[in-house]
Amino acid sequence: MALDTDTVRRIARLARIHVDDADLAPLADELNNILGWIEQLEEVDTDGVEPMTSAVEMVQRLRADAVNDGDLQEAVLSNAPEPNDGFYTVPKVVE
Amino acid sequence: MSDATDTSQDAVPGHLAGHITSRVGHNSGDLIEGETGPWEVIIGLEVHAQVVSESKLFSGASTEFGGEPNSHVSLVDAAMPGMLPVLNIEAVRQAVRTGLGLEAAINLRSVFDRKNYFYPDLPQGYQISQFSDPIVGEGRVTVDLEDRESFEVGIVRIHLEQDAGKSVHDRLPDRTYIDLNRSGVALMEIVSKPDIRSGAEAAAYLAKLRSILRYLGTCDGNMQEGSMRADVNVSVRRPGDKLGTRCEIKNVNSIRFVRQAVDYEARRQIEILEEGGAIDQETRLFDADRGETRSMRSKEEAHDYRYFPDPDLLPVELDQAFVDEIKASLPELPDAKAARFAAEFGLGEYDAGLLVAERETAEFYEAVVDADGAGRDPKTAANWITGDFFRRLNADDLEIADSPVSAEQLGGLIDLIADGTISGKIAKDVFDEMFDNGKDAGDIVEQKGLKQISDSGEIAAIVDQIIADNPDQADEYRSGNTKVAGWFTGQVMKATQGKANPQMVNQLLQEKLGG
Amino acid sequence: MAALTDLTIAEAGAGLASGEFTARELTDAYLSAMEGARDLNAYIAETPEQARSMADASDARRAKGAAAGPLDGIPLAIKDLFCTEGVLSSAGSHILEGFAPPYESTVTQQLWDAGAVMLGKVNMDEFAMGSANVTSHYGPTLNPWKAASGDAAGRDLVPGGSSGGSASAVAARIAAGATGTDTGGSIRQPGAFCGIVGMKPTYGRCSRWGIIAFASSLDQAGPLTHTVQDAALMLGAMAGFDPKDSTSVDLPVPDYTAAMTGDIRGLRVGVPAEYRMDGTPAEIETLWQTGIDRLRDAGAEIVDISLPHTKYALPAYYIVAPAEASSNLARYDGVRYGLRVEGENLIDTYERTRAEGFGDEVQRRVMIGTYVLSAGYYDAYYLKAQRVRTRIADDFRAAWDSCDVILTPTTPSAAFAIGEKMDDPIAMYLNDIFTVPASMAGLPAISVPAGLSGDGLPLGLHLIAPAFGEETLFRAAGVLEDADGFDARP
Ligand SMILES: [Mg+2]
Numbered sequence A: 001m002a003l004d005t006d007t008v009r010r011i012a013r014l015a016r017i018h019v020d021d022a023d024l025a026p027l028a029d030e031l032n033n034i035l036g037w038i039e040q041l042e043e044v045d046t047d048g049v050e051p052m053t054s055a056v057e058m059v060q061r062l063r064a065d066a067v068n069d070g071d072l073q074e075a076v077l078s079n080a081p082e083p084n085d086g087f088y089t090v091p092k093v094v095e
Numbered sequence B: 001m002s003d004a005t006d007t008s009q010d011a012v013p014g015h016l017a018g019h020i021t022s023r024v025g026h027n028s029g030d031l032i033e034g035e036t037g038p039w040e041v042i043i044g045l046e047v048h049a050q051v052v053s054e055s056k057l058f059s060g061a062s063t064e065f066g067g068e069p070n071s072h073v074s075l076v077d078a079a080m081p082g083m084l085p086v087l088n089i090e091a092v093r094q095a096v097r098t099g100l101g102l103e104a105a106i107n108l109r110s111v112f113d114r115k116n117y118f119y120p121d122l123p124q125g126y127q128i129s130q131f132s133d134p135i136v137g138e139g140r141v142t143v144d145l146e147d148r149e150s151f152e153v154g155i156v157r158i159h160l161e162q163d164a165g166k167s168v169h170d171r172l173p174d175r176t177y178i179d180l181n182r183s184g185v186a187l188m189e190i191v192s193k194p195d196i197r198s199g200a201e202a203a204a205y206l207a208k209l210r211s212i213l214r215y216l217g218t219c220d221g222n223m224q225e226g227s228m229r230a231d232v233n234v235s236v237r238r239p240g241d242k243l244g245t246r247c248e249i250k251n252v253n254s255i256r257f258v259r260q261a262v263d264y265e266a267r268r269q270i271e272i273l274e275e276g277g278a279i280d281q282e283t284r285l286f287d288a289d290r291g292e293t294r295s296m297r298s299k300e301e302a303h304d305y306r307y308f309p310d311p312d313l314l315p316v317e318l319d320q321a322f323v324d325e326i327k328a329s330l331p332e333l334p335d336a337k338a339a340r341f342a343a344e345f346g347l348g349e350y351d352a353g354l355l356v357a358e359r360e361t362a363e364f365y366e367a368v369v370d371a372d373g374a375g376r377d378p379k380t381a382a383n384w385i386t387g388d389f390f391r392r393l394n395a396d397d398l399e400i401a402d403s404p405v406s407a408e409q410l411g412g413l414i415d416l417i418a419d420g421t422i423s424g425k426i427a428k429d430v431f432d433e434m435f436d437n438g439k440d441a442g443d444i445v446e447q448k449g450l451k452q453i454s455d456s457g458e459i460a461a462i463v464d465q466i467i468a469d470n471p472d473q474a475d476e477y478r479s480g481n482t483k484v485a486g487w488f489t490g491q492v493m494k495a496t497q498g499k500a501n502p503q504m505v506n507q508l509l510q511e512k513l514g515g
Numbered sequence C: 001m002a003a004l005t006d007l008t009i010a011e012a013g014a015g016l017a018s019g020e021f022t023a024r025e026l027t028d029a030y031l032s033a034m035e036g037a038r039d040l041n042a043y044i045a046e047t048p049e050q051a052r053s054m055a056d057a058s059d060a061r062r063a064k065g066a067a068a069g070p071l072d073g074i075p076l077a078i079k080d081l082f083c084t085e086g087v088l089s090s091a092g093s094h095i096l097e098g099f100a101p102p103y104e105s106t107v108t109q110q111l112w113d114a115g116a117v118m119l120g121k122v123n124m125d126e127f128a129m130g131s132a133n134v135t136s137h138y139g140p141t142l143n144p145w146k147a148a149s150g151d152a153a154g155r156d157l158v159p160g161g162s163s164g165g166s167a168s169a170v171a172a173r174i175a176a177g178a179t180g181t182d183t184g185g186s187i188r189q190p191g192a193f194c195g196i197v198g199m200k201p202t203y204g205r206c207s208r209w210g211i212i213a214f215a216s217s218l219d220q221a222g223p224l225t226h227t228v229q230d231a232a233l234m235l236g237a238m239a240g241f242d243p244k245d246s247t248s249v250d251l252p253v254p255d256y257t258a259a260m261t262g263d264i265r266g267l268r269v270g271v272p273a274e275y276r277m278d279g280t281p282a283e284i285e286t287l288w289q290t291g292i293d294r295l296r297d298a299g300a301e302i303v304d305i306s307l308p309h310t311k312y313a314l315p316a317y318y319i320v321a322p323a324e325a326s327s328n329l330a331r332y333d334g335v336r337y338g339l340r341v342e343g344e345n346l347i348d349t350y351e352r353t354r355a356e357g358f359g360d361e362v363q364r365r366v367m368i369g370t371y372v373l374s375a376g377y378y379d380a381y382y383l384k385a386q387r388v389r390t391r392i393a394d395d396f397r398a399a400w401d402s403c404d405v406i407l408t409p410t411t412p413s414a415a416f417a418i419g420e421k422m423d424d425p426i427a428m429y430l431n432d433i434f435t436v437p438a439s440m441a442g443l444p445a446i447s448v449p450a451g452l453s454g455d456g457l458p459l460g461l462h463l464i465a466p467a468f469g470e471e472t473l474f475r476a477a478g479v480l481e482d483a484d485g486f487d488a489r490p
């Protein structure tokens, strides 16, 4: 399943990474090289094998429902590129 | 998910996408007559219900509504680097409780997945949700409508997921402001089968679902604050045909709007099809001001959410004892309560439905009927509550909890009617006065001298007087126009300021006019 | 007397305890050594003021007889992947340039609670994606070792990666020990390349809270040190249950140094046939055989074992890790912290920010990860890889029936020159061929320096134990270390 440049463009868009048109073809080659190597996995018989869900055998721990966090407005905004009035701000979202 | 960019038509895995309707037939009244023949409307709802919990789904920040922007936000909710989710047991409990309330299968093993997409109010760049293994499987809701048989809506699934933050677009022309206070609040997404056939049914389903969740205490149902929002899937078809292309109307936030949105959308689709057009599968918004749905401008690309199990969270494994314990603590739900009211109190289905819609109403009703073992007439009590009591609550825009008339006080009023102290008509005035100033019925009747005149001699004297004063009308009656009796009754009541016992008045009038 | 910076953590701890020198003196020795070794580019943020005040606090505790334990007063380097309160925590990336978190990672907090002193933040491959420390936004870190002969002679060598700054700093004695993180070999491979000990504990043993995530199901923190004993000391402070990490395991932390009895008589050491791969240099095979012989001589029983899916671990890793990374790195969007490159609109802002903020290797992996999760490919790639992962874990589970610990080489080669393998990602990935299987199965593993290559560069041997078998691992590694008597220096 080799990637063409259109697929690379779509993937870059999904990943929100700008790729110049001129770079699409070389990037496709690079990715195809890696994916081609990965395809050796097809040799492995995985019929009836459960996909791994966790590297440790344990069950989900659940936390008690208590308010013991938050109230950190200053901290959560302290690294923001453009905070304003207690909000994060971004270029206008058009809906 | 519920944000504006979520244009997925299959937030639910394909095999569960709800294309199977379990509903057979329809009420013919629901068919829409087009230019070219009848159309059937097929509706399924995805309801996002905010889970009642103190803290968020994966963090210890408060779920409290409102507050300074970004104040109910932990480092986890702001998706700071290296932060990790830890699941809130109460959210799990609430989802299980909801599932049990909807007679649904509880999945003892469920999995949290990441739904990946970029949006500024989605700080992680993914929403933690449940995709292929939700916590609750298939269930059902029975929906009642006033003038027809109740019908059942199948529930496909309920899953837990995080809410997004809030984007504020109107503070500056070129900036969007982001508040993450809602970010990470637990939501239940309740997905129905496409078993709904009209706007009225959709509204009734949502109202019923809201009622059940409020009984269970798993969602406060506050639609103004966004605690419940519905994504409404609408398609139309010729009766018996295969399903048509559907449109999803996102985030409809009132029961009335759901009805309006469905009605508008169905007509829009029918018009297009009858003109030979085709329906675009798309996401639409409901514009409440214009009462219409419109296409979302931002659907510039297809989404690909790249769901995969969240590696920060292990599968959730519940034991049956945990579920059983919740099951044992479930309250009596509206359907069971309505059935009991019908059996125990002899109420009709519709009245029973009205009384049980809100848990507080049902409790109020039961208190009126049987406060201190009073054993009042259940039908009278029902009539008072669904009649004057609801009328005043609505007119004064009050919740039942804020009612100035307590169940005991209303019971006292009913007792005064039952023992003949006041007439039913006078009672209405007394009730309004009780509602205005919170006084007991007995005191008002006493102070205003509203006691019913049940002394036959006193009434007979008045009747005699009125017949004597109105010989023409009396003759008319005697010559066969018995309708004039009503006029005489009115005159007697007028003379007694409505206090005369109406049965006695009628009886005496008949005797004396006929005699 | 030897320079203070020549001491192991255990030796320095003894010197502090006996009052031979103070934590302040020890710290100052490291701070001045750091100044003299800046051309290694190991540190990307030095924190001398913080170091001195932490050292002074340590001395004050000790004066009151309240020293916190064996790490009190020990100066450490911290991989830049750990969030450290108020101090640059950038994951070696432009996209987090200048990021100073308002919080401290659990692992580093535990080290500070144990009295350790922070010298600064050390370099790494960007977001821990690399095996040569060449993908950092702050430029490559150099290996303090130089090849005496061969192709690489006279050239600057890579320290390995992604914990390259950690390994280089310890090897160059500009930190007594360092934290690292290991996703597919990122502690063990640079440990081997720099001639020091690198230890990755069982997945779930150390909290991941506050460590910038690369691949959540694989990432584990661990120590890089001169000796196995030092690694045991550091891990003792780093490990432990953390309710803030759902994958953290609630088990008591044993005294790992107590496990180092020096006695491995009867220990069954597995030697997996599948690690004998075509193209592995003869000197690696020889090193391995030497390790086998030494353990046998110490009384261990050598057992031939089979791990049939070994060769598939690496390609499966290159699906799972990028997939998780593509999602973990979605939060770097320029909205709440880090770099923002303003574009024509919001989407353009995202795309410009991430194109400028992420380096080539990170972009490559995010793209691969996005692709293997995308509609239509998820089953063929991601699910397939997770099934292969189950088979790998099953291989190990079966092996534990016949052995207690597994011995393999750490890497298929010694350190190489900076610039090599740069244009061939797969050649670079193959560095981790021996370390990735244990990562995929979540198992603890350690690399111990075991000898020099023909070119005079260090090589490591690799021990793998069952989940939470850290004590066995330290015991066997200690014996291997003693038998090797590795004392070469860069
Ligand atoms: Mg949905």
Ligand SMILES: [Zn+2]
Residues within 6 Å of the ligand: B001, B002, B011, B048, B161, B189
């Ligand atoms: Zn949803």
